[in-house]
Amino acid sequence: MSSGDGQQSQALTKPSFSEVQASALVESVFGLKVSKIQPLPSYDDQNFHVCIARTKVTTDGPNEYVLKISNTESSKTPDLIEVQSHIIMFLRAAGFPTASVCRTKGDNITSLVSVDSGSEVKSYLVRLLTYLPGRPIAEIPIGPQLLYEIGKLAAKLDKTLETGVTRHRTVQASCSGFSCCGAQARGHQTSVAAARGLRSWGSQALEHRRDSYGQRAELLHGVWDLPGSGIQLERPALKFHHPKLSSLHRENFIWNLKSVPLLEKYLFALGQNRNREIVEQVIQLFKDEVMTSLGHFRECIIHGDLNDHNILIESSKSAFGDAVYQVSGILDFDDMSYGYYVFEVAITIMYMMIESKTPIQVGGHVLAGFESVVPLTPVERGALFLLVCSRFCQSLVLAAYSCQLYPENEEYLMITAKTGWKHLQQMFDMGQRAVEEIWFETAKSYESGISM
Numbered sequence: 027m028s029s030g031d032g033q034q035s036q037a038l039t040k041p042s043f044s045e046v047q048a049s050a051l052v053e054s055v056f057g058l059k060v061s062k063i064q065p066l067p068s069y070d071d072q073n074f075h076v077c078i079a080r081t082k083v084t085t086d087g088p089n090e091y092v093l094k095i096s097n098t099e100s101s102k103t104p105d106l107i108e109v110q111s112h113i114i115m116f117l118r119a120a121g122f123p124t125a126s127v128c129r130t131k132g133d134n135i136t137s138l139v140s141v142d143s144g145s146e147v148k149s150y151l152v153r154l155l156t157y158l159p160g161r162p163i164a165e166i167p168i169g170p171q172l173l174y175e176i177g178k179l180a181a182k183l184d185k186t187l188e189t190g191v192t193r194h195r196t197v198q199a200s201c202s203g204f205s206c207c208g209a210q211a212r213g214h215q216t217s218v219a220a221a222r223g224l225r226s227w228g229s230q231a232l233e234h235r236r237d238s239y240g241q242r243a244e245l246l247h248g249v250w251d252l253p254g255s256g257i258q259l260e261r262p263a264l265k266f267h268h269p270k271l272s273s274l275h276r277e278n279f280i281w282n283l284k285s286v287p288l289l290e291k292y293l294f295a296l297g298q299n300r301n302r303e304i305v306e307q308v309i310q311l312f313k314d315e316v317m318t319s320l321g322h323f324r325e326c327i328i329h330g331d332l333n334d335h336n337i338l339i340e341s342s343k344s345a346f347g348d349a350v351y352q353v354s355g356i357l358d359f360d361d362m363s364y365g366y367y368v369f370e371v372a373i374t375i376m377y378m379m380i381e382s383k384t385p386i387q388v389g390g391h392v393l394a395g396f397e398s399v400v401p402l403t404p405v406e407r408g409a410l411f412l413l414v415c416s417r418f419c420q421s422l423v424l425a426a427y428s429c430q431l432y433p434e435n436e437e438y439l440m441i442t443a444k445t446g447w448k449h450l451q452q453m454f455d456m457g458q459r460a461v462e463e464i465w466f467e468t469a470k471s472y473e474s475g476i477s478m
Contacts, residue, residue, distance in 0.1 A: 039098040040432060041072035041150050048074045048093055051139065056154050057131045058091075067335075067438045070097050070428065071360070075157060090157035091128060095139075100360070101151040104136060106273040110359045111135045111153065113187065113327075116266050120186050123338075123355050125155035158355030160338030164381050164441075170391045172339070172351050173378055174472070177395025179353055180332055180374045184367055185399055187266055187327040266327075274327060276363040280424065281330065283369045284320070286312045286416045295427040301447055304454050305419045312416050315409065322405040323366035330361035330370070333377035335441070368406040371396040372413035376421070379414075380442055385449045386461060389414065390468020397469060410465070411458040418442075418450040 043051070049060040061079035065072070074093040096107065111127050112135075118124045130137050140149045163172070276282055289309055296302040338355030375392045379385035393410070396402075402410070421442045429436045453461055 039148055040070050040435075041095040041097060043072060043074075043095060045074070048072075048076075048095070051095075051152055052076055052078075052091075052093055052154065055130050055137045055139070055152055056128055058154075063093075066092065069439070070432075071095060071100065072097075076154075088126070088156045092125070092155045092157050094153045094155065096151040096153075096360075098148055098150065101138065101149055103273065104138070104151060105270040106276075107136055107151055107153070107360075109268050109270050109273050110362050112268055113266065113362065114155070114359055117183065117186065117356075122183060122186070123158065123353060124359075125158055125355075125357075128154035128156065130154075158338055158357065160340045160354035162335045163337050163339050163351075164334035166339065166341075166351065168378065168382060168388075173388060173391035174395035174398075175353065176332070176337060176378065177371065177374060177392035178398055179337075179356075179395075180329070180370050180392075181367070181396040181399035183356070184326045184328055184370050274362065274364045279361075279363060281361045281420065282363055283330075283365065283373065283413060283417060283420070284317075286420060287317070289419060289423050292423050292427040295430055296423065300451075301422070304450060305423060307454075308412070308415050308419050311412055316412060316416070319405060319409055320366070322403070323368055323409075324403070324406070325364060326367055326370075327362065328365040328367075328370040328373075329356070329359060330363055330365060330373060331358055332356075332370070332374045334380055366406075367400050368402060368409060368413060371402070372410055373417050375410075376414045376417040377442075379449050380445055385445075386452065386456070386464055387468065389461070389465040390471075393465055394469040394472040398472070407462075407466070411453070411461055415450060415453055418446055418453075422446050422450070 045063050045065070049063050052058050052060050052063075058076075059079040059081055060076055062077040064075050066075050067073075072095040074095075076091040076093050078089055078091065080089075100107065114124045115127055118126060127135050129135060135153065137152045138149050139152050140147050163176075277284075278288070279285060280288055287309060289305065293302055293305065296305065336357040337353060338357065339351045340354040341349045341351050344350045371393060374396070375389045378392055379388045382388050389410075393402075425439045425443055428439050432439065
């Protein structure tokens, strides 16, 4: 749902490649022969589902991909897209169901393609990701357990992307030619002789990964005992590092929840009605209550768009014959930025409410899952109601504005609006105290093992 880091304007050009042109891109940039291609829904970029034909050269690897063509504004921020792509790869290495990033024939993860329209030349960044299986959760009824798991997933994702490194004593030894830095000794001071004992099992304990910069990441699985030493090694947390990480500070990015006051420039798209009055009140409350509290929120890197179409699920049968759902894919990292833990859970709650028949109850289940990993502080909890309302406003206002620019894409752009205005009005009519009581009591019920 990204549109660059400036405010949305008519200068933004959504790509309009034909299926033939997209197929040619896949072949020329990535060296893969297309057997079938079809467009996928998108906000202001362009996506295609690509099936490839096997040749003598491409006998291995996935058969299905997603071709992502960024709009003209996003294409001006290659550093940001590069960092987002590396995060996708990092999360996949950490066990999250994210896509694999396909490299170009030149061994890059993106390619800038220029198109001469006759009157001007426009450039678009192109990427190719593996196609993930599953159905969007928007297509199924979401029960309390799945809501809990989605909240937990959101928190785990943010927690995994913490970039601050905790310093501690390390064991350094030769492990089949690799350095075993980052393992914390427990029990007593590690001797050089004990450390050398890592040689015999180090290659099995460590999984080494390299990114495109040649940097090595080490993962120690579990808690390991040094043979005959009485010493245990804790698995060190794998930290994400990238030289262009600062590109995730997107201060004027319109989809950053901190940018809610910028919505005032787009209110004309709503006309004069009660919806606009509610949005205006939310914006003012955001300025008065949220902007003054940002210094008390804990900062982190957030996905920023865990909506009901960006989370895929697959079903299986339980022992009782019931359908059991599990997350099979996390899509669309284009809105990723530095934000706050409370922003992530608020955004997730809002989108999980969209298709629910009992939307107000949704928040407590998502919150319980999130807080099982990252408990919110009292200040963060106190801002949650207004943050959920604010995300509704962002989505609804920008959808109305985008429809004026791209009326041919109205069906996709207005997905949230089908129920979103009704949910926002319901929250506003009930008031913060009543909604919080439902959310917090539901979340509390998980502590006793009996969810409401």
